[in-house]
Amino acid sequence: MQRAEPLKFRAVRLIAMSESILIVDDERGIRDTLRAVLEDEGLAADAVASGEECLKAFERRAYGCVLLDVWLPGIDGMETLAQLRAGGVDAAVVMISGHGNIETAVRATKLGAFDFIEKPLSIEKTVLTIRNALRQRELERVNAELMAELTEEYAMVGESVAMRALRKQIAVVAPTDGRVLIYGESGTGKELVARAIHAQSRRAPALFVEVNSAAIPEELIESELFGHVKGAFTGATAAKKGKFEQADGATLFLDEVGDMSAKVQAKVLRVLEEQRFEPVGSTSLVRVDVRVIAATNKRLDIEIEQGNFRADLFYRLNVIPFELPPLRERLEDVPLLVEHFNQKFSAAYGKKPKRFEAEAMEVLQNYSWPGNVRELKNTIERVVIMKSKMRVSVADLPPVGGEEPPAASFRFPSFKEATDAYHREFIQRKLAEAEGNVSRAAELMGVDRSHLYRRMRALGIQGRSERGVIS
Template sequence: MFPTLLIVDDEQPILHSLEGLLSDEGFNVLTAPNGYECLKTIDAEHPDLVLLDIWMPGLDGIETLREIKKSHPGIPVIMISGHGTIDTAVTATKYGAFSFIEKPISIDKVIVAINNALNFRKLEEENIFLRTRMIAKNAIDGSSGPILALKQQIIAAAPTEAGILITGENGTGKELAARTIHQFSTHSESPLITVNCAAIPEALFESELFGHEKGAFEGATAKHIGRFELADGGTLFFNEIGDMNLANQGKLLQVIEEKRFCRLGGSRVLDVNVRIVAATNKDLRQEIEAGRFREDLYFRLNGVPLHMPPLRERLEDLPLLVERFTQSWCKSAESQPKSFTPEALETLANHDWPGNVRELKNLVERLLITVNKETIDLSDLPMPYRTPDVQVPADGLDELAGISDFKEAKAAFEREYIKRRLAECGNDVSATAKSLGVSKSHITKLIKP
């Protein structure tokens, strides 16, 4: 499909000449003799680009440009003028013109400008699509009261420059919240760099954060760019900040306050502009009282406190989370869609989830891998997720209680269990072996008459 161009000029010879030349180049061409007709044509036809003359009677080009950008900001506009001045070009650019071409018009220059503008628009649309997809990927799922309140806090805090401290138990999604904050911040076009404070050895802390020059210390065979430098203009996320020792806390505080640092072994001062977001599963107030965390750093980080609620406080979100995890896994594994029965979901909601959302995600993926059927029911849930009062019916296993020899009873139970799992898998020995994590020969041996 060829792009549609709208040419706006009060000089008919120029209008017809450009119409013919650009039509020959394969464009669909519309024309308008003045600003009023231009705006009407845009509303009706939605062209991909506008070539707009500046000097026209009535509504001139600059005013027309301003109206276009109000109602159709995504349409690129190339200004044309026979009496161009620097001031005019600056004004046109200020109001959103993509470029400025002077008369007499060179068709080669016009085509280059058109292609540049259309390519730029395509790139902008792709960026919007990718950013929208990234926001969706990093979205915090749920509609419970605690999650709705958290989302509102994130939307309010993200566009500001305030430091944000995210607290919560392991597995609640603190890093997901940090990514959401970054996506809705003014730094979203720049990188989000993560620092896992619990994983960086204390001796390497400065090098990892601030970088080093070649020869700065033994083993520094090349220049290394640190996390602060990599995150310049973007967001620096300190995960598990409570695990950082006091000496390194002081070095971090100094850079946050001064917004400048030197690489190890270097003398050049580097200015840096980063948004700081931190997270911890510890109570930093208690850490301060115990002398393990600096109070001044705490106040720097805790500009806007956010708390990630544990899963046990938002169990109404569990069915949605299970559905999202299931859809995501089935799509990535190119597997047939699967689902959980209401009884299975209700039983999962009775668990206390010490590992929170991460534990739930791991369980869902484990069941999707090991259960070889489209619907996962109560009998598929492993202990301790299946509560004792909802055990799977024993069927023919009651007779095992009458066997006095333990080894005999154990062997009989194993045979009966394998038979049941084999039946659930449609007598598919390979699928049963995979679901139980045993060899096919082991199953074959047990079920032999």
Template sequence: MSKRILIIDDETSIQQSLSGILEDEGFDAVTASSAEEGLEILDEEHIDLVLLDIWLGENMDGMAALPKIKERFDLPVIMISGHGTIETAVQATRNGAFDFIEKPLSYDKIILAITNGLRFAQLEQENLLLRETTQRTTQITGTSEAISAIKKQIEMVAPTDAWVLIRGDHGTGKELVAQSIHRLSSSCNKPMIEVNCAAIPEELIESELFGHEKGSFTGAHTSKKGKFDQADGGILFLDEIGDMSLKTQAKILRILQEQKFERVGGSKTIKVNVRVLAATNKNLEEEIENGNFRADLFWRLNVVPIHVPKLQERIGDVPQLVESLMKTISGKGVGVKHFSENAFTALKEHSWPGNVRELRNFVERLAIMCPDDTISGDQVRLFLNPTEQAQKVSSGSSITPFLSSDFKEAKRLFERAYLQHKLDQNEHNISKTAEQVGLERSHLHKKLKSLDIIQ
């Protein structure tokens, strides 16, 4: 895709000459005659870089528009001026300008500045992506037959533009599959835009996906780009797609088919080029029969299906998973613990209804609460049995929350253990757990995230 350059200048001759230069170099030129018009275009369209004249109309000049553009859109901005001074150039740089060019404009200087600005923006994006990926595991751990088959599927589908529907129970690692596809795709140098369809309130999901215009609803104080906009030219990951309402499904289907949409409260059609990965823990065929999911949307998403197995179906991977999880947990300030062969045997005996997510939380719990460097099978069984654990507490056993000298930390440890236990009882169904413990689902979801029980 050609890079889109916005030229904000009130002189028609400058707009025309710059547009010609840019188009000769393979860029797409967009023009605006005022700062206000430029901001509207930035709200509505995808722009990669801005050429901004300092001296504009009476309402807002370039120096006033610069911080607004940087704050709202974080794009490289090159200032142009026919009356430049060192003081003006310094001030523009302090306000976030990437470069400063004086009129009359030099062809070579303009192209060099734009090339450097775009390269700088790409490096910033790559650094952001690197920071994000170093904070999470993108490798799928395991050598079981089921996992080996998934790895082969990922290697085959990732380099293509095919859409993928990832299916599997809660906690099996569907997001990890999506991240692996992204890592091996041609869009790996761009962030994968993720949307958790179950975590966004119904009344806000359209705004989240498509963006909105200023004043389109209460609280919409500024215009906002949606996830489809942000994913243009890359990958959009729709997690828990089965929890999306029929109304939103209908809008999603049209956008997926046409690759164009309007923002909430807007009338302008925005075109995008997005590859979609979707994931769900629900049986979509049953949801279709029950009238809860559109069949046409299912067939549109289900180009390449990948099924992620339950942990019980790949139980032989437990030792490798525990080793990998222990490395991640040790980076949180928790000491490295070793597991005996009896401990692995005890772990393999458990059914793991919460799958890898439950295993991860359980391993972290053991690392925090077991005082020994090596965890035994008896300790694993003790912590897997909440009733037996409670009896040990009442008889004076040393359990971490009771040893903590800090009340807030003891309270946090208790809440974490309590909610983890309730989640395990309800097979990690957040709605059922919320009803059982007497909390609103949204409040429980936030609480679980704050306690690092879910991501």
């Protein structure tokens, strides 16, 4: 699905859209009066005299709301309602009954009726109920639209072996409620994976609550996570629920867990062990049912060795580990991602999608993408905004990762800058080929490993040693 116009305009249009109403009653007087009243209110209405005619009417057009009499000749109102629902009709149904009858009202609600009004009909109450029913329906529709937009916003693109395996793993793990720890370099899609797990879990209708431990000042994080009572500290003028409580019955995404202080780690550990905690300044325990998905771009095993991260917390969080491969290890996904972002940003900026020439695509596919998918996304957004012509050639690409593509080396002012740029590109490609392993890259290039290291340091290129550690 493409975003044709900005979301808020679409939502407004939906709210403003009027829908027509179908009146179903065997009494002619009621049909005529209701129709006249609704038309005076600016609402379009049709009227029929039986359940059978109601079902037929829905074959012709979709009504937003049905006023449905319970007592009807032929199939009655309840049966009509059941058949409408069985046929997938999602109109808001308001039942009309001759005598107040709780049992009928309950049955109608179970069948999905929106409300129930009694004869003799009060005009005011009828109009109000219909307006409420229409508003409710519109809200539900807007909500469904927004959910679809979100699903699209968080779509995971990629058909590489690694991405397919990742999707499989998500499908297996999502329904289990098991704790997940996602490791991956910055921009590899950790948040997307967390959202996908939530979306495919039984907690999907509930909230996906996010906390980024790195983005919140140290002195606020405890209150952010666990809430506080009024007067717990200067500035705590009212009690506030923390993220753990907001995520009760839902999913809590603990982003950048590697950045939590020792104190917060201890408190989080306790929630994970006991599913309860004390808000800041309170002595009473709050009990919660939270599924925790954590993410980090730090190697927690090393953080543990260095005494920065609690091993017991690591084991609690790391029930199901996910490791996201950097983009340079799945460069075959680059064309799909380029196309995805090309479509997305072109639509968002109201432009025709661009056509990437084969050579331009090749340059993009040969780059090592140290900023991973986020870097690629930003690159394509820039191209879509800055370039007015349809075709994108190598020369139209922004300098990926701060370097010029090789063909543009002639633009450099000095010999040194040109050769440095070339060397940087060459080394990065070889590193990508060697999956980040410096020794193997040195072998591929036919140079000494220590020589390569020196060049990399001089050029500011990061690499990975054999232990898989960023050096």
